[in-house]
Amino acid sequence: LELIEQYGADAVRFYLTILCAQGQDIRLDPAGFEMGRNFSNKIWNAFNVFGRFIQPDKNYRRTRSIEELELVERWMLTRLAECIEDVEEALTNYRLNEAANLLYTTFRNDYCDWYLELVKPRRDLAMSEERVALSVEIYEQLIQLLHPFMPFITEELWHRLRPRAEGEACMVSRWPTATDERDTTGAKQFAFLQETVTAIRHLRSKYNVAPTKGIEVTLSLSEEQSELADKMLACEGYFEKLARVTHLRVGINIPKPPQCASTVVGSTLIYVQGLVDPAEERQRLGKSLVQREAFLLRVQKKLQNEKFINRAPANVVERERQKEQDAKAEIEQLKTSLAAWMDA
Template identity: 30%
Template structure:
């Protein structure tokens, strides 16, 4: 760690200048210390040392590598915990499962010849390519600044939250419906480019998937032999498409709001709801995506460009960017009971938040409690206040 390496670096620089006339290196990257889950420096005498070979056997080398470097800035210490390792392993599994889906689609549907330079005309394809381009630019910027943790987070969030959670689900619907604009070339292109971005951080799994993918799709004779010697992606101006990002974000916000309210009211996933939506500006966008909204949010739409009220005693009003929605929860929904339950939860959490605030404002507690205990209490207070705010927002939507 930096507590020892600094002196080694200083010694090397001084000896280099004294004996050779110049510094042996111009850039030094010092990482932080790897601490145990309690924030204590690992030591054999304390018995809190983790054996990396045992961890690799349990979680995999890539997961350990990712856990050590994700979300940390240069010089900052890292608390190595079981939860951190499991999260990294889950990410590796997510990557593998997304690749398996793409490979299955290739085997079933065949490969389009233009996957290396796909025809990007469909809104979904334009969006994911634009987002990939933005992430590529951000990753390169972070890498040049030696902010490797931030670079990894960009790739992690893009692959998990956008490519897997949204684009693959949208692609499934498009493939099943046989609509125009086959998403397979963009599925392959985006996965292949993401593997290149991720390779420095998770070299083994990305190399394995990349090799299988290239063998499945077929590559030209001058194609790179291995991912480790492949060209790293760079940003392309022609891939930016701000309009597609804005339109897709509008749809994601709408679908997410409906999913959240269904979850809070414990509406079963297979229960289809009716919804009236008013959007003078985005009427055509919603009309074009009625099937998508039905499949992903479980609501059958009735669209209107004019402002009108379609609420009833069993409806919930949602206001998202450019859209006002009235979601009919159906006759089977006991709205009074659900509202009462949410109000009771809000009252209970509010009381808990007040007790936490009193504890954290007590000089005796703050002055005597360990730093990690205080930090945990602050985190609990933050989560409690966020939940109260969320419940306020949900209750305000009921008519």
């Protein structure tokens, strides 16, 4: 009762369910109940993203087919169908903790972090009725799936989504069923976009780029990925919303532009301009070069010591020789990178 008073009944129920793995003892951690409470807040705040555009007494229903939806919408419907199937399988096999974790990941990561981030309108703009209808449709099924674990908040939100007849409670509603309305090809394309955006975000974080600063991005695809070029260019708005990409260039085997940061996703090379100050990058590379050269000298000095070679176990000596080779390779890479920035 004290935990319910502090964190809420839904938060306590949800966290206890996650802990109930078959064949394991439960170890209570107060931070887990905070996670449950934070998830409850996430569910409520997600409703407000589109709920503020819901007109009272209006029953929103989607009229567009999946072929008429844009990529992120088709991806979310596909993820929802997969989630329903996975949750049903987990519940059928009495793996309640697995079902709860699946719902947590799908709602928090897929629905909130990707879908809502892309469909929510910019400040002072309204959300279209069609988009509200789809958001209601997906959200409604997610809270039905969550209802056995978090009955109170889901019941309250159930009645805020659309007009309900007396007795039409979430608790007695028909359980969601996975439909064939999916786009597996589009889902794979969006998964590639997610990996790419995540890599760009990591570069922004690595170079401490301000969240409001726009950047230019080049995606150099391999020959095998040629069909993705037009698809990614069509998603330029997604890149702008998710990673503040102000200009996107996509092509096959594009050479690396001068003075840019880079990373790799599979066989795709990602070049990002506008992240690095040339003087600061030269200083950083120069400092790293000095450190690696000093490290190499220490390793070589050890390897030149006959007592070490004769007395140390063979695997230890081999490990030091590998360190020497790795350090030499890193030094060459640093010298090449530093040379590329000298004229910047």
